Amino acid sequence: MFTIAGFKKAFDYIDLFKQGLICTVSLSFFTVIFGFVLALILAVMRLSDVRPFRSFGLSKDGREIEEGFRAAVGRFNPISFIAAVYVEVFRATPMLVQLFIIYYVVFANVSFPAYKIFGFIRADRFIPGVVALAMNSGAYLSEIIRAGIQSIDGGQTEAARSLGLSQMSTMRYIILPQAIKNILPPIANEFVTIIKESSICYTIGVQEIMYAVAATKGATYRIAEPLIIATCVYFCLTFPTSKIIAYFERRMSRGDKR
Secondary structure, three states: OOOHHHHHHHHOOHHHHHHHHHHHHHHHHHHHHHHHHHHHHHHHHHHOOOOOOHHHHEOOOOOEOOOOHHHHHHHOOHHHHHHHHHHHHHHHOOHHHHHHHHHHHHOOOOOOOOOEEOOOEEHHHHHHHHHHHHHHHHHHHHHHHHHHHHOOOHHHHHHHHHOOOOHHHHHHHHHHHHHHHHHHHHHHHHHHHHHHHHHHHHHHOOOOHHHHHHHHHHHHOOOHHHHHHHHHHHHHHHHHHHHHHHHHHHHHHHHHHO
């Protein structure tokens, strides 16, 4: 049950929730940045046309074989295959398992400097948390970016190439600017999702909002009130952000309706 006395005890540790708020926002910010960079790389890898065994899939007259083993080998793209495997693995496994593998296996023997971000966030726990969240987010964002790039009319690519632009220049100056406009809303929504998913990092000792709940529970032997406070903090983070995203989404879509 909720009691006034319980809330008073919980508010005695409000500084922990303030620290948790700062840590959660920092986690989400760095996750979106690194996750977007990783997603962009994965999306380009998925869309690449690197076929080292292309000649194996050609007939004697130089035409591509449509079916059979030779056709499959000729069409095999190792770059796209690696990216596809990465995306499928990270989308098909629980976030908690990924976090534990990153923290307890990948970073098990990594020595971090005894440094605390903002004076209270432990770098040896914060950095693995960011890495795990970014790797997971990158797998989802890459599909959003890939869909955005593929939504651009192929005729624009052909027109750019006919004007002498290279494939890299075409992607940089023609395709990506239009694709980014289309994918900004879902990318912004991913930021809201990361704010909520960052709560899982308390399991490795990252001092975010749920860590503050656990610490308050241990000090006051109350759980309901700290959870209500945490719910309000998350709501105050995600609800305004969602409304801001919706506003800019409407602004960006006005030009498409003319």
